Amino acid sequence: MARRDPHSYTDDGQVETESFDLVAKLDFAGKVLRGEVTLTFRTPGGGTLDLDTRDLEIEAVRDDAERVLPFTLHPAEPILGARLAIELPEGTGAIRIRYRTSPDASALQWLAPAQTAGGQHPFLFSQCQAIHARSVIPLQDSPRLRVRYTVELTVPKTLRAVVAAAHRGRTEDGELATERYEMPQPIPPYLFAFAVGDLASHDLSPRSRVWAEPSVLQKAAHEFAGVEAMIEAAEQLFGPYDWERFDILTMPPSFPYGGMENPRLTFLTPTLLAGDRSLVGVVAHELAHSWTGNLVTNANAEHFWLNEGFTVFAERRILEAIDGSDVAALDAALGRKELDHAVERFKEQPGLTRLRTHLTGIDPDDAFSQVPYEKGYFFLCALEQATGRDAFEAWLKSYIAAFRFGAITTDDFIVHFEHALPGVLAKVDGERWINGEGVPEDAPRPRSDRLAAIEAIGIELPEPKVASRWTPVEWQLHLEAGNRSAETCRVLDAAHGLTASTNYEVLVSWLTLALRCRVLEVLPRVEQVLAEVGRMKYLRPLYSALREVDAARAATVFAANRAGYHPIARQMVEGLLT
């Protein structure tokens, strides 16, 4: 009997869920999902079953013979939520739980029509990673336990429900519609996802379509048109695509992440819709998770770098295959800057700068940073440099093949790597990378001519002819070069229209720099961005910089926009401003 995941009550001495079948009705007015979920066990068993829940109201629990089962919903703990302990008679093969979610469910954001692009219909979406699935379904919410599922969602007839699964039909009855989905591949619970809204779709290739609100669809279809080429490049690198379809859902602007790799249905922030396909690296990233993360999954959040570090590595390989090594190196150089910022941010909690973390008592949302992404990436680069590219690529393919549809720890990775390429971990001091704090001095440095050109300029004003050809990443690298005088900032803005930029990556980097350099005339634009997007990558630097300039104003701006942010984003900004 043991709990092996610090963020779940799942006990490996108890029965294991093999699949769930969810039947749910969505009440947009009350912001409540009323559900009945059947959990079917791998092998029938008895005794106590501990499930994870958060803010759920449990109405009844029955077994497969419709007998009522006794249960205890324990008091909620701050990070884990409330343990639901159910007593199973010997030989129980499945249980059925009737329940409802809370309007404050941490995985759900219920948007009013005014918060959507069309303005006419409400919208609902889920975001379960890392440990929010339990606020939608009572289950064993640990990535070690893969489940298959079916979902039947009843929604207003004017809306469509999309699920990270295969569509099995829609029926309409009066004012309501019921959509059925089935997920044939087993997934960790954090990858369960759905959204409901006024949605239309456009085919990008035989195995990929993009969903969006009708008024956004054409723009999204244009932006993501290159997705099939990415899938093909990725299959060359990592092996066959195992999920049949790679569909994309363009989210409302309050989506708190850049992207989320929900299997068969990646969620993407609308801030990627720059018009020129310049921000599709995020698509490559979420696609890469189809191998690293969704096929080979971290056993728990302490090994998150296995998901994200590998995925950044894979993402840059896809970029390199499509756009060349210069572009991938520029991206990596920006990653290195973000890594240095993250290490600086965790000065007081240096344990969070390890790859393998220890998170008992720590909320994974609070531990989130670029460290697992970029330190993980540079560690894999170091291993690759020590082995040579061909040997490393062969190992990576064999690692994915060995652990596909599994969940692993950092030790599993070490054993596999050491067996395939003995001595290499010691050569790069893998122990220091994995369990040490900060970034090793001898970490690989990205190199490219274009990078060298930007670095040579430093914080000086670039030649307008040169800068006008920069990609967003080149702009960000330039803006990241350091603080400069307010006057230099103003000249730069006058020459290149940065405050008016509609490319969010460039815009937010610029506005952050401008605030730090006290170019206060950008304040209205900063407030505009904070009112229109809820992506945490942008909220974090903008609120931090705004707070430095004028703490009272930061608090007022947050108070005005708080209700429109996702619960996870709200929690993050609150932490930042207090």
Ligand code: BES
């Ligand atoms: N899986 C993550 C998003 C995530 C991580 C959600 C942890 C909840 C908890 C996703 O793949 C991701 O990494 N998104 C990045 C984009 C990427 C290009 C680095 C993001 O949202 O910024």
Ligand code: ZN
């Ligand atoms: Zn990721």
